[in-house]
Amino acid sequence: MIRNVLILTVNDLAIAFKNKTFLLILFIPLFVFVTLNLVDQAVVDAGKIRIGLLQQETLATEVMQNISAAEQLVEVTWLENPEEGNRLLKERQIDGVIIRNEEAADSLALIVLKMDSIQTIAIMQTFSALQKVAEGAGPDWITGINSLHEGGVQRETLPTWVLMLVLLIGFIILPSQVAEEKEKKLLLALLQTPINEAQWLIAKLLLGMLLIMTAVLFLHLLGQFGPVHLFDYVAILLAGSFCFSAFGVFLGFLCRNQASARTLGVIFYLPLLLPSAMSDVSQQLTAIAPLLPSYQLYRPLQSILLENASLTDMTFDWIYLIVLGSLMSYFSYLLMKRRWLM
Amino acid sequence: MQLVVENLAKLYDKTRGLAPTSFTVDKGELIAIVGHNGAGKSTLLKMLGSWIVPDDGTVTIGGIELRNRKSVVGKVGFIPEVPNLFDFFSVEYNLKLFARLSRAPMSRVEDILHEFNLQSFRRSKVLSLSKGLKQRVNIGRALLADPPILLLDEPTSGLDFEMTREIYRLLQAMHSVGKTIIFSSHRPEEIKGLATRIMVLHQSQLVFDGPPQEYFKSEIHQKLYAL
Structure with missing residues (x-):
């Protein structure tokens, strides 16, 4: 009985080989490995966030000083107008745009492409860390987030x-x-x-x-x-x-x-x-x-x-x-x- | 309608396929192509049926080259060894589909069902039919467009004695209404009283082309089929 099972198994393997199923067996793990490596690499890269700031808008001096001081963590692109910010966001050239929050005095608003993305989390974490270094306690600088993508x-x-x-x-x-x-x-x-x-x-x-x-x-x-x-x-x-x-x-x-x-x-x-x-x-x-x-x-x-x-x-x-x-x-x-x- | 084959060739390797071959088939002939497995019978028929593209040579049907598909379509019906029908559909569905595509009148479907004794199987799925019945449906389908030339690749392969006789009876019936028929077989004794001409292929070469009585007396027959 064992002999027959073995013969059949070998035959099935031969069929799988003929049908190129073996290619899948090799390809899928390879593909997953490469993809996961790319994703993991991206988490390291996400340490540096790319934000856009409007040229004509003046943010609090303390905020600006801390952003400048954190050049290892924050890459700033100066924007001529909000439309340029939206365009760069859609083209994935920046991760978010920081503007003054009109609804809450002395605080900032963040515009991102997607609300639930690693870019949004990275910006929020970075700005929270900068605020803690500058002021110790106190409310977060960013108090509002707007997403370009509509819906949940x-x-x-x-x-x-x-x-x-x-x-x-x-x-x-x-x-x-x-x-x-x-x-x-x-x-x-x-x-x-x-x-x-x-x-x-x-x-x-x-x-x-x-x-x-x-x-x-x-x-x-x-x-x-x-x-x-x-x-x-x-x-x-x-x-x-x-x-x-x-x-x-x-x-x-x-x-x-x-x-x-x-x-x-x-x-x-x-x-x-x-x-x-x-x-x-x-x-x-x-x-x-x-x-x-x-x-x-x-x-x-x-x-x-x-x-x-x-x-x-x-x-x-x-x-x-x-x-x-x-x-x-x-x-x-x-x-x-x-x-x-x- | 005359079929002229000139230097037709298709070689898969040195001995497999068909070496350059020429012959002419006149209207109303019933030709059996005989040869062992791998002699080139199927290759020849598939090239005549436009199933495979030749390496070289030409085929003309009524003066029109076979490559001119638009002009010769419907003039040749090719019936492969293994019936190629839509298995999950009924006999009637298969025949009606091909009748529509061939622009044949729907009455042809009824004629074929009647002619091939398939009325009681019209609603049966092809999947559930025996090989002999499938082959009958397959031949019937090829006749929907009423082609003057019929090519059959080993039509009796895998069939029992009764079904083989039935298929040969159908071939004779089609021949009697003036159709030109070329079919292959690797059992020459079977087609002794059937064919009007025999062509023998051996190792990709056409080694005999003549009437049956001449063939059965020839050295080639003795050499290839001596017991």
Whole structure:
């Protein structure tokens, strides 16, 4: 009996090896290790906070002296106006803007991108420490915090959930379906009818886009999250779903069977999801994330859902998504023409 | 409709695939391609069915190159060895889907169900059918667009005696209505009274092309299939 179990186990391992499952076994721990290292590194970096101060606004002398004295901890950017501060915050070039608190005399207000972020905590801790050094006891200098992102934690995490749905359908569901059609020779059967490669490809892209839009709509219905700019939101979602559906179909074409397609899908899914979703908690991930195609969808989603931005502010992002999607569709078309791995 | 093959080749390695091969098939012929496993039968049929892209050579159907897919689509029906149907759907769904895509009238579906004795299975999922029944549905599907040329890759592979006879009966019926049929088999004795012409492939080469009576007397048959 033990012998049989061993033989079967070895056979299962051989199948796992053939299906490239072993790649996942190696890839996931490696990916997690690299990501965690980047996040940990970011905590050390977070020791130095980057704040913006308005040029025309005079803060208390004691505050200014302490900020100047703490140059190892605080990096100051002088701002011409509040709009510049908002822009630099959105571009992640500064962590917060310190202004006079109009509602409480002799105290400061902090403007940040997100209320619950390590940047906000770092600024609050640093200013609290500076105040303790300067005055000993007494109330904190910062008595108010305003966030550019609207809504609570649920809304804050919404762009990540939407991105997750888009990538899940694009990289897990679609490649499997394409690989299945190839594996069972269904695609070849379809191509014996008057339909051509382009029509099949368009149908697959439409399927991906439809699944994504339905999933996102369902998410919104459940959570009752209403975007402010509906047209802009739908437009960027369509561009994103087109891009990642095309990407998924292309991945499906690179695989001979469903198991390989799933493995390859996960290998793309995780790196594209996590750095974008975690970029707010790590400056290093913030630097890497823009290099990933998923970031060109994540950023506009964040801007529209949390910062009330419109599509005109993100021309590069949607053009990028459409160009990348078109390129992937073209590659798939070429592989279909060559009857690649069919 | 004449099918002309000129220097058609696809080699996976030195002995696997098909070395440059030329032949002509006239309308209404019933050709059996014979050879051992790996001789190149499936490769040849798959190239004729546009399933794989040849390394070299040309195929013309009625004077139109096979590469001109738009013009030849519907002229060739290819039936693979393993039925390729949408397993989770019914027989009727599969036939109707392909009828729509082939722009064939829906009455063709009923004709095929009747012709292939599939009426009682019309609502059965393909998944639940035996291999022989699946093969019947597969052949029926290929006939929806009424192609003048039919290619069948080992249509009786894995079928029992009764089902094999049934498939050959269907081939004869299709041949009698004027269809050009090319099918492969690695059991020449089976197709003795069926084919009007036999082509033998051996190690990627076409080594015989002629009438059955000539083939069964030939040295090649003795050499390849001597017990």
